[in-house]
Amino acid sequence: MAKKIIIPQVDVSSHRLVPKHIRLTDDEKKVVLDKYNIALSQLPRISRADPALFEMEINPGDIIKIIRPSVARGEVDYFRVVI
Amino acid sequence: MRGVYKNIKTIKFSLMSPQQIKKYAAAKIVTAEIYDKEGYPVDGGLMDTRLGVIDPGLRCKTCSGKLKECIGHFGYIDLARPVIHIKYLKAVQIFLQHTCDECSRLLLDDELYLEQKTKYDKFISEGKYNSAKALSALIRKKAKTAKKCPHCKAPQPAIKIEKPSTFLHDNKRLSPIEVRARLEKISDDDCRLIGVNPEFARPEWMILSLFAIPPVTMRPSITLESGERSEDDLTHKLGDIVRINQRLFENINAGAPEIIIEDLWDLLQYHVTTFFDNGIAQVPPARHRSGQPLKTITERIKSKEGRFRHNLAGKRVNYAGRTVISGDPKIGFNEVGVPKEICMELTVPERITEWNIEWLKEFIKRGPKDYPGANYVIVEGSKKKKITPETQEVILDELLPGQVVERHLINGDVCIFNRQPSLHRMSIMCHKVKVLPGKSFRLNPAVCNPYNADFDGDEMNLHVPQTEEARAEAEMLMEVGTQIIGPKDGLNVIGCTQDAITGNFLLTRKKTRMPKEEAIQMLLKVGVDNYPKMAKFKKEVTGKEVFSALLPDDFNFVGFSKTCLKCNECKKRKCDYDAYVFIEKGNLLTGKIDKGTIGESNGSLLRDIHRLNSAEITMDYFGKIFKLGLASLEKRGFTVTTSDADIPDAILTKAKSAIKKSMVDVDELVAQSKKNKIKPFSGKTIEETLELMILQKLNEARNKIGEMVSKSTTSDNNMIIMARSGGRGNILNLAQTGVLVGQQALRGKRIEKGYRNRTLSLFQEHDKSAEARGFVRHSYKQGLNPVEFFFHAMTGRDSLMDTALRTPKSGYLYRRLANALQDLKVEYDQTVRDANKTIIQFTYGDDNIDVSKSENGTIDVKKIINEVQEGA
Known part of the structure; x- marks a missing residue:
C-alpha cells in the first residue's frame, strides 16, 4: 500500500539549517545524468512532499539540486530525484 | 580445484502441484511405523530406503547410491482431507477476496477488466515486469472494494481469517474443500491480473491434497551411545501427520459421525501447520516428551541459529x-x-x-x-x-x-x-x-x-x-605494524600506555639527571644501539638526552605536551611549563614527553615517526620508546599510597570553606525561590531554572577545588605525576579522594527519585538543599555518611545498569549499520555507490578527504609545505 503523502504546511526553506533546493531544467538534468552515467532510478531520492520543496512546482522525475555548506569545500552539490 | 560445470543463470521459485509431488516422489508412505522388529526400515515407512540412506554401507533403493552419493528423494502421502498450507494463508485470502463467491470471477466490471487486461498484457509483452507488478497491486485494491459481483450480482461479504487457519465467509466456516473448489474455478487470466502466474502457482495448489515427504537425508536420525536411535524432529512431526491421516481415512471409510471426522481433520491441519512452522501465534507449539518445542522447517531457517546466519554466513574453522x-x-x-x-x-x-x-x-x-x-x-x-x-x-x-x-x-x-x-x-x-x-x-x-x-x-x-x-x-x-593508524580518523591506535607514559614523562622532565653509566645501561637494556650518540654523553646525562638517543638522527618534530595551557602567545622554546616539545636532528631540546606526544590516538610524535619510516622500523622505535618508559620507571621505582591523596591542611580548610560557602549559596537560592525572586531562563520553568542554578553553583565549587588541589600538591606526588603525564587518573579523582566527592547526578540532574516530594524519609518534603539532593561533601578518604553513601550507590547502580543495557543495543545497531553499508564503495568517478550502482554520495564524504590519511579528519597543509621546503 502506498503511504499517504502529507502535504507540508510550513515553509522551512528559509531556515538557516535548510540548504538551498533548486529544480533543474531538462538540459541541466541531462548534464547530471551524463556526468555520472546513470539512469534516474540510480539517483538518491526525495519525496515530493519533502518540506524543503514547499510550494515548489515539481513533478516526479525532476532532479533537485541541493547546495549544502561544507567545512572543507565551502559548498557541495547534491542531486536527488523527486518521487 | 574443480572447474565450473554448471552455471546458474536464474532461479525460479514456484508452488508444487499435486501432479508434480507425485512425479517427484520415489515412494508412497503408508505407515507411521519406522523400523521393524529387526531394526530395519519398514517399506512404506518414514525411513523407507527409497527416500535415501543415512547409514553407511546401505544403498538407496531409488538411485543405488551410497551414503553421501545419494542426496535423497521425496516421498508423498495422500491426505484424507485437504488442509491449508499455513504459509499461504494470506495469499489464499487475497484470492478469495478478489473473486466472486459464486462465479469465481475477478471483481471488476467488464469495461475496467478489459482496460486493465490490455494494460497488463502490454507491460508483460514489453518486459516491464515491475510495472506489471505495480498494476497488479492496483487491481487488487480496486477489486477489494466491490460489494456485489459485477457479473452475477451475488453479494460479496468479506472473507475473514479466523486465527490460526480457518476462513470465515459471512461468519460461516469455509472448509478447505470449499476453499479449494473456489480457487479451482478462478481463471488463469484472473490469476495473472491478481499477480500470480498460474503456470507456476495455481491458487488451489496452496491447499494441500498431497503431502510431500522430505527425504531422509534432510532428517537423519542419530544413534545414541546406548545404541538407541533418536529420530529428527521432522521425522517425529511426519509420524504424527501420517498417523492422523491414517486414522482419518479409517474413520471416513467406516462412516464415522461428522464431528469425529471434523476433529481429526482439525488435528491433521494442526500437525501440518506445525510441520511448516512451529512458532505461529495462537497455535500451541508441538513439543517433545521432554517439553521442549520441536524444530520444524521454519525454525531451521530462521534467526541466528537458523541455516542462513549459522551455517551459511558463519563457518567453523580448524587450526x-x-x-x-x-x-x-x-x-x-x-x-x-x-x-x-x-x-x-x-x-x-x-x-x-x-x-x-x-x-x-x-x-x-x-x-x-x-x-x-x-x-x-x-x-x-x-x-x-x-x-x-x-x-x-x-x-x-x-x-x-x-x-x-x-x-x-x-x-x-x-x-x-x-x-x-x-x-x-x-x-x-x-x-x-x-x-x-x-x-x-x-x-x-x-x-x-x-x-x-x-x-x-x-x-x-x-x-x-x-x-x-x-x-x-x-x-x-x-x-600489527600496518595497523598503527586507524582508518576512522587517521590517528594512531597503538601508542604508549600507563607505565610507559609515566616513565617517559619522568625521564624527560627538566630535572632528571643521571650518571653516564646508568644512562647507557638503561639504553642498552631497551636495545638502543645508537653508539655515536651515546659516545657524546657527558659525565652527567639529562633525561632528555637519554630519550634523544633512541630517536632517528634526522628527525625533526614540533609538538605540545598534555600540560600545554594553550597560552594566547606561545613562548615556544622558552615555555615556562616545558610543554613545547621541540626535536631537532633527533635531539629532544625542550618539552616533556607525555600522553600528548606518545599516547594512544594522541601520539603526534609516534605518527611523525610512522610517516617517515616503514612499518617495520616504526614498530622498532615504538617498542624502544615503550620499553624506555618502563626501564626508567623500574630504575626510579613507582608506587601510590593513601598518603598521596593527602591534601595539605591549609588547602583543605580553604576547600572546606569553599564547600560551606557554596552550600550556603544553594540555601540562599532556595530561599529566594520561595520569595519568587528567581527570574526563569528563557524556555525554562522557575523550578528548572533553580535546579540549573544550583547545579552550576555546585559544579563551580568542585572545579575550584580541583584547581586548588592541582596547585597545592608538590610535583613529587606520584598520583599527581600520573595525572599530569596522562598515564592514569586525573586531578578530579584526586580531589574526590582527598577533598570531596561532589554532586551525584542521575540522568544529568540532581537526585529527585524516592519518596513523595523528597529523596529520603528523613528530609522534609520539598527540601531542595544540597544535602537532600545528593551532594556528597565528604571525600572518599574521610568516608561518606549513610545518606551520602546511599546517593552514591544510586548513581553507581545507575551507571552499571546503563552499561549493561547499552552493550547489546549498540551491538544490534552496529549489525544493522554494517549490513546496510557493506556493499558501498568509491567508484572510479569518485562517487560512492552501492552494488546496484545507485549513487549514495557524489563525492566521498562531500569533501573527498580520506580520513585514514588525515589527522583527525583534517589535513595540515602548513606542516606539509614546511616539510617540503625543508626537504628541498
Missing part, C-alpha cells in the same frame, strides 16, 4: 586456538605469547624440499609428543598419516620432497589474533608466534587498545594460516 589473555610488556608489539601446549596442537604445513628435508626429519623424529615435533605427514594422493611411535619409522623411510609435514608452531610463525566483538579491522591482526610457558596467550599491553582487551578474564582466538598465500597476505595486510 585455531582460544584461551585467556594476559599481558607481557617484554614481548614485541607484533608478537603473541603462545603456550607450548597450544603450539603442539596447532600446526603449520611445510612442504618438503631437498633443502629442508633434514630439518623436517628432526621434527618427525620428535613426533607429536615432543616439542617442537610434527603431528601428520600428508602424501599427495593418499590420506593424512598420523605420526605415532608405530608409524614413525615407515613415514621417515618413505619421506620424499613434495610431501607435506604438519609441524608444530615455532617462534616466528605467522598467525592471526582476534578478539570479539570484531568491530574494527584492528580487531583481527597478524602476530608472530613466541612460544612461552604457561597457559595463556600473552600480548603486549600496547596492543590492548585496538583489540579493546584487558586482562580481567578476556579470551582471544588464534588462527594459523595454512598456505603461503594466506601467510603472505596476513603479513602484508594485517601485521
Whole structure:
C-alpha cells in the first residue's frame, strides 16, 4: 500500500539549517545524468512532499539540486530525484 | 580445484502441484511405523530406503547410491482431507477476496477488466515486469472494494481469517474443500491480473491434497551411545501427520459421525501447520516428551541459529586456538605469547624440499609428543598419516620432497589474533608466534587498545594460516605494524600506555639527571644501539638526552605536551611549563614527553615517526620508546599510597570553606525561590531554572577545588605525576579522594527519585538543599555518611545498569549499520555507490578527504609545505 503523502504546511526553506533546493531544467538534468552515467532510478531520492520543496512546482522525475555548506569545500552539490 | 560445470543463470521459485509431488516422489508412505522388529526400515515407512540412506554401507533403493552419493528423494502421502498450507494463508485470502463467491470471477466490471487486461498484457509483452507488478497491486485494491459481483450480482461479504487457519465467509466456516473448489474455478487470466502466474502457482495448489515427504537425508536420525536411535524432529512431526491421516481415512471409510471426522481433520491441519512452522501465534507449539518445542522447517531457517546466519554466513574453522589473555610488556608489539601446549596442537604445513628435508626429519623424529615435533605427514594422493611411535619409522623411510609435514608452531610463525566483538579491522591482526610457558596467550599491553582487551578474564582466538598465500597476505595486510593508524580518523591506535607514559614523562622532565653509566645501561637494556650518540654523553646525562638517543638522527618534530595551557602567545622554546616539545636532528631540546606526544590516538610524535619510516622500523622505535618508559620507571621505582591523596591542611580548610560557602549559596537560592525572586531562563520553568542554578553553583565549587588541589600538591606526588603525564587518573579523582566527592547526578540532574516530594524519609518534603539532593561533601578518604553513601550507590547502580543495557543495543545497531553499508564503495568517478550502482554520495564524504590519511579528519597543509621546503 502506498503511504499517504502529507502535504507540508510550513515553509522551512528559509531556515538557516535548510540548504538551498533548486529544480533543474531538462538540459541541466541531462548534464547530471551524463556526468555520472546513470539512469534516474540510480539517483538518491526525495519525496515530493519533502518540506524543503514547499510550494515548489515539481513533478516526479525532476532532479533537485541541493547546495549544502561544507567545512572543507565551502559548498557541495547534491542531486536527488523527486518521487 | 574443480572447474565450473554448471552455471546458474536464474532461479525460479514456484508452488508444487499435486501432479508434480507425485512425479517427484520415489515412494508412497503408508505407515507411521519406522523400523521393524529387526531394526530395519519398514517399506512404506518414514525411513523407507527409497527416500535415501543415512547409514553407511546401505544403498538407496531409488538411485543405488551410497551414503553421501545419494542426496535423497521425496516421498508423498495422500491426505484424507485437504488442509491449508499455513504459509499461504494470506495469499489464499487475497484470492478469495478478489473473486466472486459464486462465479469465481475477478471483481471488476467488464469495461475496467478489459482496460486493465490490455494494460497488463502490454507491460508483460514489453518486459516491464515491475510495472506489471505495480498494476497488479492496483487491481487488487480496486477489486477489494466491490460489494456485489459485477457479473452475477451475488453479494460479496468479506472473507475473514479466523486465527490460526480457518476462513470465515459471512461468519460461516469455509472448509478447505470449499476453499479449494473456489480457487479451482478462478481463471488463469484472473490469476495473472491478481499477480500470480498460474503456470507456476495455481491458487488451489496452496491447499494441500498431497503431502510431500522430505527425504531422509534432510532428517537423519542419530544413534545414541546406548545404541538407541533418536529420530529428527521432522521425522517425529511426519509420524504424527501420517498417523492422523491414517486414522482419518479409517474413520471416513467406516462412516464415522461428522464431528469425529471434523476433529481429526482439525488435528491433521494442526500437525501440518506445525510441520511448516512451529512458532505461529495462537497455535500451541508441538513439543517433545521432554517439553521442549520441536524444530520444524521454519525454525531451521530462521534467526541466528537458523541455516542462513549459522551455517551459511558463519563457518567453523580448524587450526585455531582460544584461551585467556594476559599481558607481557617484554614481548614485541607484533608478537603473541603462545603456550607450548597450544603450539603442539596447532600446526603449520611445510612442504618438503631437498633443502629442508633434514630439518623436517628432526621434527618427525620428535613426533607429536615432543616439542617442537610434527603431528601428520600428508602424501599427495593418499590420506593424512598420523605420526605415532608405530608409524614413525615407515613415514621417515618413505619421506620424499613434495610431501607435506604438519609441524608444530615455532617462534616466528605467522598467525592471526582476534578478539570479539570484531568491530574494527584492528580487531583481527597478524602476530608472530613466541612460544612461552604457561597457559595463556600473552600480548603486549600496547596492543590492548585496538583489540579493546584487558586482562580481567578476556579470551582471544588464534588462527594459523595454512598456505603461503594466506601467510603472505596476513603479513602484508594485517601485521600489527600496518595497523598503527586507524582508518576512522587517521590517528594512531597503538601508542604508549600507563607505565610507559609515566616513565617517559619522568625521564624527560627538566630535572632528571643521571650518571653516564646508568644512562647507557638503561639504553642498552631497551636495545638502543645508537653508539655515536651515546659516545657524546657527558659525565652527567639529562633525561632528555637519554630519550634523544633512541630517536632517528634526522628527525625533526614540533609538538605540545598534555600540560600545554594553550597560552594566547606561545613562548615556544622558552615555555615556562616545558610543554613545547621541540626535536631537532633527533635531539629532544625542550618539552616533556607525555600522553600528548606518545599516547594512544594522541601520539603526534609516534605518527611523525610512522610517516617517515616503514612499518617495520616504526614498530622498532615504538617498542624502544615503550620499553624506555618502563626501564626508567623500574630504575626510579613507582608506587601510590593513601598518603598521596593527602591534601595539605591549609588547602583543605580553604576547600572546606569553599564547600560551606557554596552550600550556603544553594540555601540562599532556595530561599529566594520561595520569595519568587528567581527570574526563569528563557524556555525554562522557575523550578528548572533553580535546579540549573544550583547545579552550576555546585559544579563551580568542585572545579575550584580541583584547581586548588592541582596547585597545592608538590610535583613529587606520584598520583599527581600520573595525572599530569596522562598515564592514569586525573586531578578530579584526586580531589574526590582527598577533598570531596561532589554532586551525584542521575540522568544529568540532581537526585529527585524516592519518596513523595523528597529523596529520603528523613528530609522534609520539598527540601531542595544540597544535602537532600545528593551532594556528597565528604571525600572518599574521610568516608561518606549513610545518606551520602546511599546517593552514591544510586548513581553507581545507575551507571552499571546503563552499561549493561547499552552493550547489546549498540551491538544490534552496529549489525544493522554494517549490513546496510557493506556493499558501498568509491567508484572510479569518485562517487560512492552501492552494488546496484545507485549513487549514495557524489563525492566521498562531500569533501573527498580520506580520513585514514588525515589527522583527525583534517589535513595540515602548513606542516606539509614546511616539510617540503625543508626537504628541498
